[in-house]
Amino acid sequence: MPLDENWRKPSRSANGSDCMIVRRAEDGMIEVGDDKVTGGHVLRFTVSEWEAAVDGFKQGEFDL
Numbered sequence: 001m002p003l004d005e006n007w008r009k010p011s012r013s014a015n016g017s018d019c020m021i022v023r024r025a026e027d028g029m030i031e032v033g034d035d036k037v038t039g040g041h042v043l044r045f046t047v048s049e050w051e052a053a054v055d056g057f058k059q060g061e062f063d064l
Helices: 047-059
Strands: 020-024 030-034 043-045
Touching: 030 047, 043 047
Parallel strands: none
Antiparallel strands: 020 030, 030 043
């Protein structure tokens, strides 16, 4: 997936790759992709879905 100026990746990425990347699409949806998969699938979320997911990440809801 090409990384353009709209995609953001974690600043704490260990080697600058193998990261989840995120951007806000023109239609306002949040898009999430994989920086090492060119042309890969993109997951799309509403802002409220994304905010709920981020809150869950921070609270450890998805810890394995």
